[in-house]
Amino acid sequence: MADTAALRSRNAAFWAGAAAGWIRHAERQDETGRPLGAAAMDRLAARPAERILDVGCGCGGTTAELARAVGETGAAVGVDIAEAMVTAARQRFPDIRFHVADIETLDVVPGAPFDAAFSRMTLMLLADPVAGCATIRRSLRPGGRLAATVFRDGGVNPWLSAAMLGAAPHLGPLPPLPVGDEPGPFSFADPARLVRVLTRAGWTAVTITPYDVELDAPDDADAVAEWLIEVGPAGAAYRAAPLAGQAPARAGAARLLGRFREPGVGYRLPTGLWLVTATTGADHQQPGQDKN
Numbered sequence: 001m002a003d004t005a006a007l008r009s010r011n012a013a014f015w016a017g018a019a020a021g022w023i024r025h026a027e028r029q030d031e032t033g034r035p036l037g038a039a040a041m042d043r044l045a046a047r048p049a050e051r052i053l054d055v056g057c058g059c060g061g062t063t064a065e066l067a068r069a070v071g072e073t074g075a076a077v078g079v080d081i082a083e084a085m086v087t088a089a090r091q092r093f094p095d096i097r098f099h100v101a102d103i104e105t106l107d108v109v110p111g112a113p114f115d116a117a118f119s120r121m122t123l124m125l126l127a128d129p130v131a132g133c134a135t136i137r138r139s140l141r142p143g144g145r146l147a148a149t150v151f152r153d154g155g156v157n158p159w160l161s162a163a164m165l166g167a168a169p170h171l172g173p174l175p176p177l178p179v180g181d182e183p184g185p186f187s188f189a190d191p192a193r194l195v196r197v198l199t200r201a202g203w204t205a206v207t208i209t210p211y212d213v214e215l216d217a218p219d220d221a222d223a224v225a226e227w228l229i230e231v232g233p234a235g236a237a238y239r240a241a242p243l244a245g246q247a248p249a250r251a252g253a254a255r256l257l258g259r260f261r262e263p264g265v266g267y268r269l270p271t272g273l274w275l276v277t278a279t280t281g282a283d284h285q286q287p288g289q290d291k292n
């Protein structure tokens with residue numbers, strides 16, 4: 001397994017390269033991808049006037065949803081490592097505050113303390129998830145709550161490897177596959193690891209619940225293939241490929257994604273998540289607070 005510094009710089013480079021694809025598909029990610037975070041949104045139950053942190057906010061769609069829930073007397077703040085995605089989020093939602101930062105290396109997120117933190121499909125991608133989850137905890141008030149989603153294992157998320165494997169033969173080199181506990185879509189396949197990470201990061205009342213959802217996409221094979229390639233591990237290689245290479249990559253992905261397609265109806269992509277909840281505990285101390 002690579003050391004943490006190497007994993008961090010690999011992560012930052014990956015998301016810098018992936019950003020253009022995520023920006024391009026931001027609307028689809030908000031609409032079709034909504035079930036990916038819906039359970040955590042429901043569990044968080046953001047209330048008017050609360051201050052909520054959105055970790056790994058991408059192009060800001062979930063931050064905007066949180067902002068609507070807390071209303072004008074509250075605030076939602078997004079943080080993401082990818083500068084281009086944060087720029088896109090600011091353009092899409094000019095009234096919301098977004099920060100470019102690696103959650104692992106902050107003491108607290110600017111604007112702390114928050115009442116709660118939300119995160120959709122990000123925690124499993126952190127190079128040092130204990131450090132990242134500890135920053136989130138330090139950024140919350142005592143009794144602050146966390147609700148997040150992450151992927152379970154590859155078997156219950158078969159479309160992810162289908163899109164990548166279908167496209168890969170037509171593209172240049174892909175990022176290295178994760179080894180052991182290295183960050184990647186399925187690094188939290190084992191829920192015991194997730195509990196360990198959160199507990200080491202100082203969270204209490206940790207719960208991990210399996211959650212099965214379906215992503216429903218329109219019956220447009222080319223568009224669905226491109227979306228899933230570009231938001232997956234092959235995204236940067238796809239964008240770097242000449243147009244003549246992109247078409248067979250889409251066709252290859254579409255072929256393997258065909259088993260999720262009902263012609264004339266659309267795609268149903270089965271997706272297995274963990275819904276993660278935790279709290280900072282009533283006696284939680286924030287940085288700079290004296291315990292006595």
Ligand SMILES: C[S@@+](CC[C@H](N)C(=O)[O-])C[C@H]1O[C@@H](n2cnc3c(N)ncnc32)[C@H](O)[C@@H]1O
Nearest residue numbers: 015056057058080081082101102103120121122
């Ligand atoms: C799978 S995407 C999910 C984006 C968004 N939450 C969504 O569901 O559409 C993961 C996001 O986490 C961000 N990210 C990865 N590592 C991060 C880190 N160490 N600190 C902050 N953001 C990070 C990436 O830039 C990316 O936007």
